[in-house]
Amino acid sequence: MADDELEYVEEKAPFYYFKYGPVVIGTARPETKFGDKVIVVHPKDKRYKNLIGKEFDVEWIEGKIRAKVIADECIDMDLGTGAMTITPAHSLVDFELSQKYDLEAPQIIDFDGKIRPEWSKSCGGMPILEARKKVVEILEKKGLVDHIDENYIHNVSVNYRGKGVVEPQIMKQWFVDVNKAVIDWKKKKRSIKEVLQDTVRSKMIRIIPDRFEKIYFHWIDNLRDWCISRQIWWGHRIPVWYCTKCSNSFFSPTTVQKCKHCKAPSISQDPDTLDTWFSSQLWTFSTLGWPEKTPDLLRFTPSSVLETGYDILFFWVARMILGSTYALRKTGFPEEKSIPFKDVYLHGLIRDIHGKKMSKSRPETCIDPLDMIEKYGTDAIRLSLVIGGTPGNDMRLYEEKIAGYRNFVNKIWNGARFVMSSAEPSIKKREDKVNLKKLSRADKWILTRLNEIIEKVTDQIEDYELSEAGLTVYDFFWGEYCDWYVEMSKVTKNPAVLKHVLKTSLKLMHPFMPFVTETIYGDLCPGTMLITEDWPKPNPKWNFPSESDEMGRIMDLVSGIRVLRAESDVDATKKIHAIIFAHEDTALVEDKAEIIKRLANLGTLEIFGNGEKIDKALTTFVGDIEIYLPLADLIDFEAEKKRLHKEIDDLAKYIQSLDHKLKNKKFLNNAPKEIVENEHIKFTEGLKRLKKLQEQLEQISK
Ligand SMILES: [Zn+2]
Structure with missing residues (x-):
């Protein structure tokens, strides 16, 4: 597994203190301790100073073993007793220590998660948790348990997908070296890590929202070599062959029958597969014909924008930058043509109505998009995901919201149908060529507004303010075109302008509700398709500010x-x-x-x-x-006077009762503060309304 596939969860589990020769060691994992022979302490720890470098015979789980004491500054003197033994095969920190001091790293737990029999007669073949109990039992009998802290909270590493506990193991794996200078980049050989940093730092690639750039750099700065081989069946198989005759190995992009070195047929391919993210990062260039310099590869690299969720910024986005820059530079692309995309737009995660993450294990949090599409239409779903969303922030999705956007879509549909059916002769049959000499004030106004809206929506989309862009065009279409211009057209009509503004509005709304707008457009302009139309541009002749x-x-x-x-x-x-x-x-x-x-x-x-x-x-x-x-x-004066008199009388009684209540000490002392405040508000509001009614009465009684 790669480092970024690990997650850490807090768990309460016993922390054991065992007598180990002259010291007491602390551990949460007694079942890994069979082969521990090295005690590590801090070089400045006065308690153990005279033990450093010494060796002892120690009574341990399966009898006596020979142990020695070393000192390293990585030890936390305040954790446990400040002394620990190390298990290099099953702990990353311990493994690094073993590398540093050239210590053995024997495997205690096998790949099935069981204790290897050669380490223990009593625990051999036992699963981890069972063995843990057994080891404590054995040490208890030997009087080697010093004490147990039952309330210890520690971090357990789990897999980010299945959340299964991860057992560190030493195995041969394939890694991508991130620190080796392998890419020709801006006149220097640079490492993958440096190129990953440079593409974003030099603004060749922009991450939206930009606060994620900080997160990106933090990750890259702490990048380790990427383990890309997996012991699973599904995936691209590692393209490396081993020869049993000459013992060499070699790489080949295609399947081979003979050893590259000695030509012997006794070869076998590495059984491992590539990390799924390694395969995924190939996508931007391998789908376009790489390593051939195809017209598609030349034209679409880099693409303008990658849209994805912020949760896979490292898994996928950074890996695509890594793969594309490496592969395309090797193929001879210049730096600016070897990045996979220019902008990365990160959307948030979809949550349920209560803000909970949708997950298959809790079906009540989930919405099936297919059900919703069936019920409310695809455009309504799309709008409910676009409107109200901001990049990088999670959003809630629920059926009522989708139903709301169905109404939004209906309004557009009805508005457009109304224009088409009410404009006689039908604007369907009319040209939408606007004659500058035949424009009324209203025509000039709507054309000026159309220009402004085209500019605004275009800017908003280019700035990735997608929600605002959708609302801008909706407000224009509904609030200005339908509510005002179409109404004004009932007095004097300019069918060319009516049609032109409708057509352009449909183009502007198309990215937000492609299906409904396409259908209306097909009806308005038979034989054409909206999706192939150009994006509208403002017409400089149509600016009539006065x-x-x-x-x-x-x-x-x-x-x-x-x-x-x-x-x-x-x-x-x-x-x-x-x-x-x-x-x-x-x-x-x-x-x-x-x-x-x-x-x-x-x-x-x-x-x-x-x-x-x-x-x-x-x-x-x-x-x-x-x-x-x-x-x-x-109004009918007499009826209105009567009505006002009655309302004033009723209101006066109501105010009086409130006044009474607010002077009642018992109420004031016992009622909750909010209720008292609320009654006060009702009282002042009532007085205001009373004043207004009295003014109205006075006005009509003059
Ligand atoms: Zn060979």
């Missing part, structure tokens, strides 16, 4: 009237009367009178340059423009 501004004021005016209507509960379908003092915008408002009437649902509209303030009317200002809605047209 007309756009004017239309903005008209829309504000309409919104102003709508708000007034809504605040006074005027029936939305009722056509009412409005008076506008438009001052400098008089000509503009007069020009757009029909649109204002239609969108604000007015029966009559009077427009003046200016005039006396009007009483008994709802009033608002939009910039300098004064808007009056005479109350006589809005």
Whole structure:
């Protein structure tokens, strides 16, 4: 296994103290101790100073053994007794010590996880945990157990996939040397490690979000040689052959029948397979025909962006950089053409509604995308993964959310269908060639906005602000095109502009909801496919800032009237009367009178340059423009007075009861603080509402 496939989990397990000759040693793993012959202490540890370099006969698990004491600074004097024996075959730290001091490293536990019989008559063939108990029992009988700490917390290394406990073993494996200078890189022979650092440090490769660059460097800086051979059946077999006749080994990219050295047929291929990540890192170039310099390899290396999860930044992303730079430099590609990609966009992990990781062992956390697609459509799933997500951050996914985006998709579908069915003659049959000489203010406004939106969405996508980009185009399509422009088109219509903006919006929405937009597009422009269209560009001839501004004021005016209507509960379908003092915008408002009437649902509209303030009317200002809605047209005065009187009476009673409650000492002393606070809020809100109602009553009673 590679180092990065190891995970550490905390476990509470007994820590044993055994008498071992002149010292007491601590260990969590008695079952590995059969062959321990070396005691290691810290050179500065006064307790053991006179023992260093000495040898002893020690009574141990299977009888007497000869032990010696060495000193090394790696020992933590405060851990246990500050003295330990080492088991090089089953501990990485101990193995490194054995290399340093040229010590033996006998295998105690076999590859099936059992004690090898030659070490112990009583424990031979036993699995690890069973042997652990047995060894303690034996030492107990011999009076060699000093004491046991039952509450020791230690780190156990487990496999990152299956979480099985990993037993270190010494075996012959294939490694990738990460420190040997093997790549011609920027006029120097450099190691894999140096090239991995340089590609990101020199910004040839950008990681998004950039906080992951720090994590990347931390990993590379601590990189060890990569163990790439695995003792499993599935995978690329190691392409190395061994000859039994001349004992040589050789590499061959293709299957061979004879020894390369002595031509003998008695050869066999290494039975091991490559680490799955070694095979995966070949992907960016091997799929494009490498080692041939195919047109595809030349064109698509480096690719513009790799999109993947942050959890495989090392496993896969770093390994692809490693493999591609090594292989393509060897094939003669320049440095900038040998990296696999320019940008790495890391998405977060998908979690369930409670933020829990989805896992097969807990089915209640999982959502089957196929079920969701069946129910809500593929575009809804896609949107629920894009909107609201930010690079590198985990996101929650649940059915209600997907259902919400189904509504989002439906709105687009309905909006587009409405435009196509309501524009007569059908815009399907019309050209979308915009004639600059025939543009109304509204046309100029929507074309100007379209330009702005194209620019904004393009920038957002290029900056990987995918969620924002999706919302920008959605807001434009729904909030400006459908709500305003299409409505205005019911007064005066420009089918070419209607169609052009719809077509362009579909192009902008296509990356976010490819299926629905493709279907609408096929209907709008039969015989064409949206997916093969070019990405829209702003048209420099379509920038009309002053007309756009004017239309903005008209829309504000309409919104102003709508708000007034809504605040006074005027029936939305009722056509009412409005008076506008438009001052400098008089000509503009007069020009757009029909649109204002239609969108604000007015029966009559009077427009003046200016005039006396009007009483008994709802009033608002939009910039300098004064808007009056005479109350006589809005409401039945007598009925409204009656209604207001009743509401005021009811509210006054309610406020009185709250006041009573808030003066009650028993309530104040016993009720929870939040409840008391809540009653206070209700009281002040009630007073505010009462004041407003009284003002309304006064207004209509004048
Ligand atoms: Zn040979």
